[in-house]
Amino acid sequence: MAITVVGSVAFDSIETPAGRRERCLGGAATYFSLSASFFTDVRVIAVVGEDFGRRQEAVFQARNIDTRGIEHTAGKSFFWEGSYLENLNEAKTHNTELNVFAAFEPKIPEAYRDSEFLFLANIDPVLQRRVREQMPDVKLVAGDTMNYWINDHRPALLEVLKGLDVLLINDTEARMLAGNNNLVQAARAVLALGPHTLVVKHGEYGATAFFSGKSFTPKTEGAQHHPFRAPALPLEEVVDPTGAGDSFAGGFFGYLASQGELTPAAFRRAMFYGSVMGSFACERFGTERLQELTRKEIDDRFIQFRELTHLD
Amino acid sequence: MAITVVGSVAFDSIETPAGRRERCLGGAATYFSLSASFFTDVRVIAVVGEDFGRRQEAVFQARNIDTRGIEHTAGKSFFWEGSYLENLNEAKTHNTELNVFAAFEPKIPEAYRDSEFLFLANIDPVLQRRVREQMPDVKLVAGDTMNYWINDHRPALLEVLKGLDVLLINDTEARMLAGNNNLVQAARAVLALGPHTLVVKHGEYGATAFFSGKSFTPKTEGAQHHPFRAPALPLEEVVDPTGAGDSFAGGFFGYLASQGELTPAAFRRAMFYGSVMGSFACERFGTERLQELTRKEIDDRFIQFRELTHLD
Numbered sequence: 001m002a003i004t005v006v007g008s009v010a011f012d013s014i015e016t017p018a019g020r021r022e023r024c025l026g027g028a029a030t031y032f033s034l035s036a037s038f039f040t041d042v043r044v045i046a047v048v049g050e051d052f053g054r055r056q057e058a059v060f061q062a063r064n065i066d067t068r069g070i071e072h073t074a075g076k077s078f079f080w081e082g083s084y085l086e087n088l089n090e091a092k093t094h095n096t097e098l099n100v101f102a103a104f105e106p107k108i109p110e111a112y113r114d115s116e117f118l119f120l121a122n123i124d125p126v127l128q129r130r131v132r133e134q135m136p137d138v139k140l141v142a143g144d145t146m147n148y149w150i151n152d153h154r155p156a157l158l159e160v161l162k163g164l165d166v167l168l169i170n171d172t173e174a175r176m177l178a179g180n181n182n183l184v185q186a187a188r189a190v191l192a193l194g195p196h197t198l199v200v201k202h203g204e205y206g207a208t209a210f211f212s213g214k215s216f217t218p219k220t221e222g223a224q225h226h227p228f229r230a231p232a233l234p235l236e237e238v239v240d241p242t243g244a245g246d247s248f249a250g251g252f253f254g255y256l257a258s259q260g261e262l263t264p265a266a267f268r269r270a271m272f273y274g275s276v277m278g279s280f281a282c283e284r285f286g287t288e289r290l291q292e293l294t295r296k297e298i299d300d301r302f303i304q305f306r307e308l309t310h311l312d
Numbered sequence: 313m314a315i316t317v318v319g320s321v322a323f324d325s326i327e328t329p330a331g332r333r334e335r336c337l338g339g340a341a342t343y344f345s346l347s348a349s350f351f352t353d354v355r356v357i358a359v360v361g362e363d364f365g366r367r368q369e370a371v372f373q374a375r376n377i378d379t380r381g382i383e384h385t386a387g388k389s390f391f392w393e394g395s396y397l398e399n400l401n402e403a404k405t406h407n408t409e410l411n412v413f414a415a416f417e418p419k420i421p422e423a424y425r426d427s428e429f430l431f432l433a434n435i436d437p438v439l440q441r442r443v444r445e446q447m448p449d450v451k452l453v454a455g456d457t458m459n460y461w462i463n464d465h466r467p468a469l470l471e472v473l474k475g476l477d478v479l480l481i482n483d484t485e486a487r488m489l490a491g492n493n494n495l496v497q498a499a500r501a502v503l504a505l506g507p508h509t510l511v512v513k514h515g516e517y518g519a520t521a522f523f524s525g526k527s528f529t530p531k532t533e534g535a536q537h538h539p540f541r542a543p544a545l546p547l548e549e550v551v552d553p554t555g556a557g558d559s560f561a562g563g564f565f566g567y568l569a570s571q572g573e574l575t576p577a578a579f580r581r582a583m584f585y586g587s588v589m590g591s592f593a594c595e596r597f598g599t600e601r602l603q604e605l606t607r608k609e610i611d612d613r614f615i616q617f618r619e620l621t622h623l624d
Contacts, residue, residue, distance in 0.1 A: 184548045205517035231541040236496045307538050309621045
């Protein structure tokens with residue numbers, strides 16, 4: 001089943017202990033799409049400027065990602081500059097230029113309307129909600145957000161949460177959103193805001209999914225909804241963690257969209273595929289690793305994750 | 313098979329967001345022994361002062377722990393005062409009084425000499441080495457250490473590492489010991505110093521075991537030695553994290569000592585039992601939870617850990 005994703009398609013300048021890259025293709029919707037495209041059809045809604053040309057377009061085309069929803073306008077694309085020199089787990093932002101994103105009005109192409117899965121990447125919750133309202137009949141809606149929206153745009157964010165099935169955020173964001181430092185208590189508080197599933201990403205320690213007990217599908221009503229923790233792969237070298245969280249989301253949601261039934265077991269496997277895709281994203285700068293990845297490598301790494309965590 | 317453990321038996325004054333306790337029974341050897349006693353026979357080597365009386369002795373007796381190696385001398389027992397008010401993952405030390413520990417000369421009772429497992433809890437590496445040399449024929453030796461010994465007593469510590477099979481330390485300590493911020497690279501560097509197994513504890517995110525590829529027993533030579541990650545249980549309430557790491561070590565090593573063969577599968581299950589015991593230790597102040605724990609609760613939680621991590 002096809003996924004429509006709305007979010008940023010951008011240029012990033014990144015510095016890590018492994019080196020520096022200027023204006024490489026980035027943005028949450030880019031990482032998400034590339035990652036999810038290994039599992040299912042992906043359709044992107046975003047806005048770009050005149051600096052987004054054939055070379056960038058080709059990255060999406062190579063993965064058969066539908067880009068008819070990427071609007072081209074006068075001006076420059078969203079730009080982010082950041083570094084991870086002191087701490088690979090946390091980006092230090094040096095510069096953010098919204099550019100064409102400042103006036104973004106998401107429009108959903110007619111061809112996208114039969115998408116059964118919708119992903120609202122980290123953008124202004126007002127825009128997330130506008131997209132959500134235009135696609136009322138999707139089967140599963142997931143979304144991401146960040147500290148800025150949690151702190152300074154809480155009312156708009158709370159409206160979005162009411163319409164979400166799955167929220168994917170990191171530890172700090174979960175604790176901030178709930179106003180509670182205990183992860184289990186924070187998870188319960190967040191689940192009371194709307195989503196039936198909360199995926200908390202722990203960076204190099206993996207991610208934990210908490211379930212509200214509401215059913216994924218009527219069939220699994222009453223099934224056990226205990227939390228599930230997927231590890232991250234202990235990596236020999238983290239070249240660039242940019243986009244790891246969005247790649248996690250793409251693997252997680254892409255796998256779910258590829259499944260006939262949304263059972264608890266499918267959600268657990270989706271957590272593993274999320275971790276798998278997040279681990280690949282870190283191995284090279286920007287989207288480099290995702291661009292040349294094969295499905296076989298993904299499946300091999302899934303087995304590695306199983307060996308890393310399973311008793312027998 | 314019996315474990316001999318050498319380390320501190322102490323009094324702790326602890327403050328956490330859940331409250332405060334004055335001079336409760338503590339010390340690495342205490343937590344380790346209580347935890348390991350659910351799996352095998354445990355024998356303690358330590359020194360205490362006149363403040364250690366029948367009430368403290370009874371805590372060990374209730375778990376059938378051999379205390380003949382606890383030397384009673386004039387003076388006060390080791391005392392530690394700390395708090396976790398800002399961060400439950402890291403203790404802030406307010407006061408440490410070595411007291412009788414300052415002149416500690418570990419003596420191994422004759423009755424302990426047939427112990428096949430030896431645990432060197434976090435004490436001066438000079439003392440760890442002295443105990444190790446007096447028990448040259450043990451089957452498996454594990455140990456712990458801390459930032460102070462890593463930074464200020466490195467030569468003595470490196471001598472100890474040469475005689476260790478398993479080292480259990482936390483993330484920060486592993487990175488500090490190796491002088492490398494990448495966990496996989498740090499693990500490889502630490503394994504080159506002696507131990508064939510390195511267990512890195514991640515606090516609320518669990519622990520990862522790295523193996524050098526040297527065999528555990530001749531039988532398993534050539535078996536796969538991929539890393540293994542055990543989660544920590546997402547806990548609704550962490551009352552007091554004091555002793556969680558030592559309780560992890562007790563569960564890990566106690567389980568291994570209870571097994572006939574030290575196979576890779578036994579090491580993986582030991583990681584789970586370590587996490588299980590660490591999770592219990594946090595649920596009440598000091599040793600309270602370990603004192604009233606049952607084997608059935610341990611086995612039930614082991615199943616919970618499996619459900620938390622296993623795909624099916």
